[in-house]
Amino acid sequence: MAAYADAYLTDGSPLAADAVTLSPYLGVGALEPAFEAAEKSGRGVFVLALTSNPEAPAVQRAVNGGRSIAQTVVDAAAERNASASPIGGIGLVVGATISDLGVDLGALNGPVLAPGFGEQGATLSDMRTLFGKSLRSVLPATSRAVLRAGPEVFALRRRHCAPVTRSCRPSVTTDVPRVIPPGMATHVVLGYPRSVRSPAPDPETPTPRRKSWPFPS
Ligand SMILES: O=c1ccn([C@@H]2O[C@H](COP(=O)(O)O)[C@@H](O)[C@H]2O)c(=O)[nH]1
Numbered sequence: 001m002a003a004y005a006d007a008y009l010t011d012g013s014p015l016a017a018d019a020v021t022l023s024p025y026l027g028v029g030a031l032e033p034a035f036e037a038a039e040k041s042g043r044g045v046f047v048l049a050l051t052s053n054p055e056a057p058a059v060q061r062a063v064n065g066g067r068s069i070a071q072t073v074v075d076a077a078a079e080r081n082a083s084a085s086p087i088g089g090i091g092l093v094v095g096a097t098i099s100d101l102g103v104d105l106g107a108l109n110g111p112v113l114a115p116g117f118g119e120q121g122a123t124l125s126d127m128r129t130l131f132g133k134s135l136r137s138v139l140p141a142t143s144r145a146v147l148r149a150g151p152e153v154f155a156l157r158r159r160h161c162a163p164v165t166r167s168c169r170p171s172v173t174t175d176v177p178r179v180i181p182p183g184m185a186t187h188v189v190l191g192y193p194r195s196v197r198s199p200a201p202d203p204e205t206p207t208p209r210r211k212s213w214p215f216p217s
Pocket residue numbers: 050051052053093094095115116117118119120141142143144145
């Protein structure tokens with residue numbers, strides 16, 4: 001783990017990243033070199049806690065010593081972040097496709113990376129219900145739903161929001177500004193799952209051009 005930490009979380013390494021995802025299944029303690037390297041260099045890690053794939057609950061919801069494995073991972077990250085201000089760099093991955101969290105994220109004091117939007121079917125309203133008070137720490141992630149239409153921003157918007165612009169408005173005007181930092185918002189809105197499920201736009205029908213996001217109501 002120390003070698004991985006050097007490669008991905010240390011200044012000057014050609015592979016250094018802002019943050020990496022880590023699996024805790026060697027034991028959370030085995031990740032210590034990565035935690036230390038991330039803290040030292042101001043980087044972050046996201047430890048898998050409750051993943052979005054359907055096979056995950058059999059392992060992550062298993063109970064050991066009165067706590068689920070997922071809660072054990074959450075608690076270890078919370079302990080590591082306890083004294084950090086305003087927020088620690090030990091984050092968790094919690095899939096947005098999960099219907100019932102079943103873990104307490106209240107003491108985490110760290111970010112939550114939530115994959116599952118777009119292609120996997122989670123919606124922004126799922127996010128509000130699922131994460132409750134922890135919502136402000138959640139970074140929603142979507143990949144295929146965005147990449148498939150890219151790289152032009154206008155093409156992305158046209159694919160996902162037109163000709164059903166109206167159905168995109170609720171997320172833009174109510175959910176997003178309150179929960180997602182501006183830099184993230186474009187990404188998330190472009191992958192807004194409700195629009196992913198909408199019919200593909202007719203290439204013959206011109207899309208009304210809107211000057212800027214968020215769309216006027
Ligand atoms: O619980 C998890 C953990 C990681 N992933 C990864 O995130 C992206 C999701 O891609 P989409 O195209 O938005 O579905 C992908 O790289 C997964 O390996 C995850 O989906 N769930």
